[in-house]
Amino acid sequence: MPDDGCLDYEPGVLRVLQSKGETKAFYNKIAKVYDLLAEHSERAVREAGLKLLAPSPGERLLEIGFGTGHLLAELAKAVGPTGSVFGIDISENMLAQAQDVLDREGMSQRVSLACGDAEQLPYDAESIDGIFMCFTLELFDTPDIPRVLAECRRVLRPGGRIVVVAVSKEGKQGLVVRAFEWTHRHFPNLMDCRPIYARRALDAAGFVSEDCLLESMWVPVEIVRAKKPDSQPSSVGPERGGCH
Secondary structure, X not given: OOOOOOOOOOOOOOOOOOOHHHHHHHHHHHXXXXXXXXXXXXXXXXXXXXXXXXXXXXXXXXXXXXXXXXXXXXXXXXXXXXXXXXXXXXXXXXXXXXXXXXXXXXXXHHEEEEEOOOOOOOOOOOOEEXXXXXXXXXXXXXXXXXXXXXXXXXXXXXXXXXXXXXXXXXXXOOHHHHHHHHHHXXXXXXXXXXXXXXXXXXXXXXXXXXXXXXXXXXXXXXXXXXXXXXXXXXXXXXXXXXXX
16 A cells, blocks of 8 residues: 555545534534535435445344435434334534434434444444445545445444445546535635545445446436445455446
């Protein structure tokens, strides 16, 4: 692995320049207006990710980076009264917004929220059936991504699945993507995330990719479903295929 903190399976991916404290402060600041800024543009790809996750009654599901909580409510409805949903987010104000959504939807009893860092998930090993991350993994600095995914593998049961929706380096990298990355590099307080290779990161973390869609929002977006192997593979390394 290169000494500069880059990963060989994430070629050309920019580093994250903000500290976690700055990221937390940013999301605390915009929590009340986040839906006005992003809900309309993100909803379609979030719903596509939910379809890949395919939640079922009775399951224990986790959303990392739940934001204002709209997907948490959908997950809670899908798992039914015999299931459980967990959510973790770095922002206390986002948690408050999510709690309001769950209260309005009558889903509070099925969902347990935590404020914390995905590099240290507060859940038991092999206790979760499925994990969902939407526009969250690309907020972590490049060398932190393997640690986040290692925690996801730890808490997932064998055969459990993870769905990641992320701004992607796959697909056409045109003027809009270059402007996105320029803004991230020069004004990280305004553009705190950047495109990554989501499927490659999951493969490198020891997951087995099952499906990968490449959609377009105003930038390319990967929607990847992968599973935790039923047994430990003899070797782990990123594959080089692409999304469809």
